[in-house]
Amino acid sequence: MSLRLSTVILPYLRWHEGGRATWQRAEQLGFHTAYTYDHLSWRTFRDGPWFGAVPTLTAAAAVTERVRLGTLVTSPNFRHPVTLAKELISLDDISDGRITLGIGAGGTGFDATALGQEPWTPRERANRLAEFVPLLDRLLTEDSVSYKGDFYSAHEARNIPGCVQRPRLPFAVAATGPRGLRLAARYGQAWVTTGDPKLFEDGTPEQSVRALRGQLDKLTDACTELGRDANELDRILLTGFTPDRARPLASLDAFVDFAGRHRDLGFTELVIHWPIPDSDFATDEKVFEQIAMEATAQLG
Template sequence: MRLSTVILPSRRWHEGGREEWVRAERLGFHAAYTYDHLSWRTFRDGPWFGAVPTLTAAAAATERLRLGTLVTSPNFRHPVTLAKELISLDDISGGRITLGIGAGGTGFDATALGQEPWTPRERADRLAEFVPLLDRLLTEDVVSHRGTFYSAEEARNIPGCVQRPRLPFAVAATGPRGLKLAARYGQAWVTTGDPKLFETGTPEQSVEAIRGQAEKLEKACVDIGRDVRELDKILLTGFTPDRPLESFEAFVDFAGRHFELGFTEIVIHAPIADSVFAADQAVFERIATEGLSQLGG
């Protein structure tokens, strides 16, 4: 099992932002991700910076740490322009980029460009066209496509990704259509658990819900003749009834239960004071340096 972190783009680069990414590498995290949003929930009225420029700066400030989005969505992205930015990021980082991608939600991103928020079905429809087109844009030199939602006219992406055949996709999904995309195009699958259990569920109920999601992913893989073990399984924490950053022991217990479910990567949020991600920095750093050793990781 690997341990990674999320660094929200909420600090100016030269006022602590850079140091967070450097610290993540120093602590030994496998990867550091950031949200790809225009703003997010309780952070909406405070500083919030763009994911791609932040990751570009992080790539220049680090050497070994994998970097990525968790997650990008079609809410305000287009496959053609996103592909160009990803290829550039992959080049600048020396092949350390992972694209976390999902259908998106109904938050601020969904209306910031002036559109009405899409229904869950419309979001699924768009993702089902977005991911295959992005796959082509990142693996073919020249792509033309006429789709229902997205088009490309001789879009050129030379020389392509440093990582071959392209940078990895970590597909966030829990529904049947999203899981099919993860099975076909993903190098990893991402879940945050069952949102219905966040406030009123128990850790035991959450584990069972996630077990059910993993079983559905396995079925989606079987349906296309793929071995589910080819996919990494990533759990983004902070959205289940558990409180894994409450103490070192709480994390070890949490990680152990999800390791038994087959998860290969756990992602914890870097602490942000006076927010939903507030946590003891000393506990966070001990988890980073010692947590997985308790699991034989």
Template sequence: MSLRLSTVILPVRPWHGGGRDQWERAERLGFHTAYTYDHLTWRTFRDGPWFGAVPTLTAAAAVTDRLRLGTLVTSPNFRHPVTLAKELMSLDDISGGRITLGIGAGGNGFDATALGQEEWTPRERADRFAEFVPLLDRLLTESAVTQRGTFYSAEEARGIPGCVQRPRLPFAVAATGPRGMKLVAKHGQAWVTTGDPKVFEGTPEQSIEALRGQVGKLDKALAEAGREPGSIERILLTGFTPERGSMLESVDAFVDFAGRHRELGFTELVIHAPIPDSDFAADEAVFERIATEALAQLGA
């Protein structure tokens, strides 16, 4: 099974203070896709610089030619399907059809209350996500949409001319539970996971077993939707499983990690571009060697 290697660039550097260089480097190193988080800020970076995902991706599209670009992930926490659809359609146009939308239900971080709302419960987030994704799908594939929903509505919202990618840009849906998996199976061109939070502090073996269980749930959802298992890409956003402290220490360590996860059926691994003095600190030279050498060593 072939494997792709991608990266995620957190929007913490000013565009003219190293930000642009990172996106150009990602293309030069041969990554399949370069993603960014779509948050208002995130965890330990809350009191430091943090830039918007859509403007960052727009700028990245202007200085790259081949690299796919995307969010990992966008959520309903501070987005509305109507305005998001217009921004995505524009991004797809500017990039020449190189945008992937990573999308998830969101969490209880800083985004959850930044607009002044009460924090949603997990069930409320799932309810909103179940309405958000189908409406966004319609907005990106139909020229005019009117829909009245419990949480999201559209009134003759125009989506002209539509996406460059047809019928729309691909959705990479983050999900682990049964309701989310159904959304993946119905609307997704890819599935995203970070692993199982219950074993983030466990052993690599426990993490593999948890991921195997998630893959099984995905395959079941796909079968119920009448889709073949191979019809969907399987993306692991790394940096959260128990190996996060060791997998980027050497090319050999990463190849071992990648091989074990390829055996589970993952088709794309995403590694964080290093950020000094953070949870994503790593040796820049090793990161670049992984980008240029790891897949060849893996025979991918």
């Protein structure tokens, strides 16, 4: 099974002070997709520069030609399907059909309260995502949509001419619970995971592999229930959140070993964070570029 290698570029650099050059370099290095986080602020970056995902991807689309672009991930925490659909159709047009929407339920970070609301419970986030994704699917595939739900509404929302990619741009659904996996199985062209968060601090790489195997099995079960072949979905691992999070980027050999084990599990795409000095994503840039240029060839 072939394995694609992608990167995620956090939107903390001013466009003319490194931002533009980073996205262009991602294309030069041959990454399959260059993603960015869709947050209003994030963790240790909260008190520093942080730019919007959609404008950043629009700018990136204008200065690249081949690399796919996307969010990893967008959530309902501060998005509405009607306005998001219009932005996505525009972005897909500007990029000439190179956009993937990573989408998930969101969490309890800064995005959860930035609009002044109390943070939603896990059940509330799952309920909203279960309504958000089907409505967004309709908005991206139908010329006019009216809908009245528990959380979201649309009244004759028009999205002409639709996406460049048909029937719409692909969804990469981030999920590990049963409801989210069913959404991935029904609406996703890809599924995304970061691993098992309970293993982040004290787990072992072996425990992580077992947990990921279990998630993949549950995804297969969800697809089977809907009569879908699970192999139709790309399976994406966003790295950096498993117990061995630092080791894979320590050397080319270490990454090839890590990537091979996860390819053998059934993953079709690995995403590595673009190096950020003095952060959790600090990485030797020369090693990072060597991995980008040589790792997939070594995997065969």
